[in-house]
Amino acid sequence: MSDLDLLLTGGLALDPDTGARSPVTVGVEGGRIAHLGPDSPGRPAREEIALDGALVLPGLVDLHTHVYRAGSRLGITADRVAARSGVTTWVDAGTAGAGTVEGLVRDVVERSAVRILAFLNLSYIGLAPADMPTREIGELWDPRLADLAAVLRAGRELPGTIRGIKLRASANACGDSAPVVLPLAREAADGLGVPLMVHVGLAPPTLTEVLPYLRTGDILTHCFHPHPGGGVLTAAGTLRPQVREAAERGVRFDVGHGGASLSYGVARAALDAGLLPDTISSDIHAHSIGGPVPDLLRVLETFLALGMSLPEVVARATRAPADVLGEPGLGRLAVGGPADIAVLRPADEPVALRDMTGAALTGRTRLRHVLTVAGGRVLRPAAGAPDEGRPSSWLHRFENSDERTELETPS
Known part of the structure; x- marks a missing residue:
């Protein structure tokens, strides 16, 4: 019998339904899980x-990303x-249109x-x-592009x-074209x-x-954004x-945090x-x-x-998006499934968080990354590699505007 390609020992598997943790050893062969128990x-x-004793989880599935590095200034490098x-499945959410998608496939995917x-x-x-320096032009301001x-x-x-x-149904993306697009x-x-x-996001159109x-x-992505007209809450703060x-x-509500699309106040109320x-x-993109x-x-x-449990958030970043994609x-x-594995170590330590409205939140659990295995291959972090971030003139509009609202920090 031939040797396995990879053996992970001494980990703990997390049951996403009960939260129970149990010892697990994972053997990998030919890009698939050959042993699990x-x-x-x-x-x-x-x-x-x-x-x-680190947690062994399925590779994370990120349902909303922008990874077309050469096709838009928003793109970052997924690998x-x-x-x-620990993210092993990435959905590029509309960086490419029909005129550019072949480049995304050939050069990135x-x-x-x-x-x-x-x-x-x-x-x-x-x-x-995106990120034009002299003016803002939405990709569907002219509905003929649809x-x-x-x-x-x-x-x-x-x-x-x-x-x-993917359709960006907000004023900065489609202007007044929503009834057409x-x-x-x-x-x-x-x-x-x-x-x-x-x-x-910001209306028009309204939600x-x-x-x-x-x-x-x-x-529906950006489900907890705070922009007027397009949110899940009424003016009175009710759903x-x-x-x-x-x-x-059966409409699926997706977070899509981004740089300007999550309000802790909206999320808590929802x-x-x-x-x-x-x-x-x-x-995730170059501006966030x-x-x-x-x-x-x-x-x-x-x-x-914000109060969700570890099993709840793990399920919503693994099997739930996989099911949305029709990829059970x-x-x-x-055993027999793809060897896509995320190994994390939860740590009881403060995490300083701030949303796009300026509201602060202190988390009490940090998820420390230990290992990523994608298709049976261990991905090694690039030492000293800089982030691929770029400043955004569009996001600066929220720094001193009526759309920026200070929210009370939760206890």
Whole structure:
């Protein structure tokens, strides 16, 4: 019998339903899990790593990222961040449109050590206009860029590659074009047989204008943002009845933290009203990586600080997004399944957090990264590699504006 490629010993598996922790040894062969259990596999391995009681989790699944490094100034390098965060499946959420998606596939997806799945922007040009230094131009201010025929053609030319349609339904992205582009986004998703992910933010359109276009299995991202007109809360701070109805019919509510899309006050009120996020994602990009979102772990720490349990946040960053993607083999550890593994060590220590409104929050659990295994390969963090952050002129608008609201720090 041949040697295993990798053996992880002395770890603890976390049951996402009960929170119970149990000893686990993981053996990896040919990019898949060959052994999983408390006992030894009885086979030597070419590489053995002792985990000393760290948590062994499925590789994290980040449902909202921007990793088209060469196709937009928002893009960051997935492999680099994966090696220090445990994220092994990345969804690029609309950086590319039909006119640029082949570059994303050939230059990023096919060359990355981690798994990258593409949601196609309804706009033909995707996020190419992002970070223009002299003016702000949304990718769908001109609704003619919502070229349905081009979207369907991309689906035919890249079969199985486009896993969802992305629409940024906020004023900075589509201006006054929402009445035109919302039905086109619905038609594009239906035409390809994939979920529709809609970003909401500063109106127009309002959230109540967006929700009728979302069906079971679709995704509303930035669900806890604070911008006027597009939020889940009424002016009185209660949950909109249309939001509750959408959740009941199976619309998935995704965090999408980003640089300006999470308010602790909104999140606390929504959680108190019973609206927990279905998935926790980072919306990591070049404007957020150097600030509030260095990686998905920081977003998980945030929701721990907001009162969710460790099993709850882990489930929402593993099996829940995998199910949204129609990939039940991801986000779980199983013999025969892909050897995508995140090893973390929770530590009882303060985590200083601040949202885009200026509200402060102190977490009490830090999730320290130990190891990332992607497709059976240990990803080694690049020593001294700088972050790929860039300043954002658009985000600066919130530093001294009516949209910035100081919130009370929770006890």
